[in-house]
Amino acid sequence: MTVKIVTDSTSDLMSETASELGITIVPLNVHFGTEIGTETYRDGVDLKAEDFYRRLEQSKTLPTTSAPAPGTFAEVYDKLAKETDEILVITISSKLSATYKAAVDGKEVMKSNARLEVIDSLSAMVGLGLIVISAAKAAKAGASLDEVIDVVRSSMGRVDFRLAFDTLEYLRKGGRIGTAQAFLGSALKVNPILTIKNGLTEGVTRVRSRAKAVDYLGDFVMGFPDVEELAIEDATTPAESEVLAERLGSRFPRERIYWMKVGPVIGTHVGPHVLGVGVLPAK
Template sequence: MSDAPSRPVYVVTDSTADIPPEMIGDRPLTVVPLIVEIAGQSYRDGIDLSRDQFLASLREGHFPRTSQPSIGTFQEVYQERIDRGYDIVSIHISSALSGTYNSAHAAAQAVAPERIRLIDSHSVSITFGWIVLEAADLAAAGKSLDEVAAHAERRTGDQRLYAVLETLEYLHRGGRIGRSALLLGSALQIKPIVQVRDGTVEPLERVRTMRRAIDRLVTLVTEQCPWDHAAVFHFVNPDAAEAVAARLREAQPDINVITGQIGTVVATYGGPGLVGVGGLVRPRAVEGGDPA
């Protein structure tokens, strides 16, 4: 048995994790951007296209298209870190929502499959972004590839995401829900509440008026307390986001909660007016298992 120390670990994710740049800091973490295409022009999510430009394009009637990073892009990122002596944990948006995981997997197989661990988050946005940050902190603390990957896999079961949308139209146009769900959401001008479950976006409830929908969102979210980390995210709906955050802090005063606007890829499917909560709840003790 070898007594050689394990290699340091670097974490890779994609831009749909919606991690605020200031939270990355000096963590061993790289974000690979997805691509947003508007009127025939391609932009790297979070790099070439500002949220204001994106919103202006929506208001001009341009519906964006999105695509995953290329296999070659992931190969370059992986190879550069492998050459620097790192092992890699690569955590990505649900494979049911994007081809990003598949691109990353193909790249890992081509570069060094024994040194790269791929994790399907089964979620989207800052919900799995929290897992990425925890993994990067463990990597910075000197944990091994197996330890960082196992922690990230385990935390996928602690994710929760709920959101209120102005309309399901953007999810439908992006091919993430069927027409029957769209019609249900459009009836009586109600505000749909959706959740991410088993890696897919599912309509959860239909509520009349945004105020009532926000009240219901708060109820759903506080029922999940205690949270370890939570983010109240929005797309051009900051007042609603701040109101939800305040009520969440009231329900759980010790919560680590941030607020912010989602990135352009996620906003393509959520649309203007969206407000939601995503994060990690505190792991529950398993009945009959070892005490924490």
């Protein structure tokens, strides 16, 4: 039986990619406060990215997010166990979200006897997405659960990505800013470049304009001599993604690029204008 791969919605994988590779995505939750109470939406299920960013701009208060309940994971596990006896779950960094704990707790209440392992990716967004893609490809090629776990560990050690921001206010308000705190308070209009290292947000550098930020992301990718997988991710600026893809076109045809969209949960913490690239270097 083929190993089934499960991840959460902070992987920002497009539904087409998930479907093609047989990846099951468990949604986190977004909560909007209203005058009559709180409205809760499942990330990418009840609330799509386009509708979320439209509402984010209109909202007077920042929405909040929460991990799936353990029971939600357990339901997914039991459903998949009807199709396989081996399941691998790969989640967002446990240092950024309670989702990993919920996935582990879900294992305790599942009813089936399938072998199931949960891995903390120590990543998120395009980084998590590329790790999950590598796992799904291995599973689809017939690898055993232990072999897929080895692939994931290898990918975790190699994956690298950069995110360009126009503001860090969303990260600051959401408490996910990490060492990029040092980039706050600048009087200059700069574009911070961030990544995730050891499970936490980390500042890399600052550039003076959005155009230079896009150039930086392109140079980052071109600096790798050999790339196994490449992904481009944006929230509300697909035109910038296209500029990046064109710049990288001499080495990376469009069909080699995975396109990702910053979903509502991640968007709550990074804002509507983040742009990123992710690379899984060849071994």
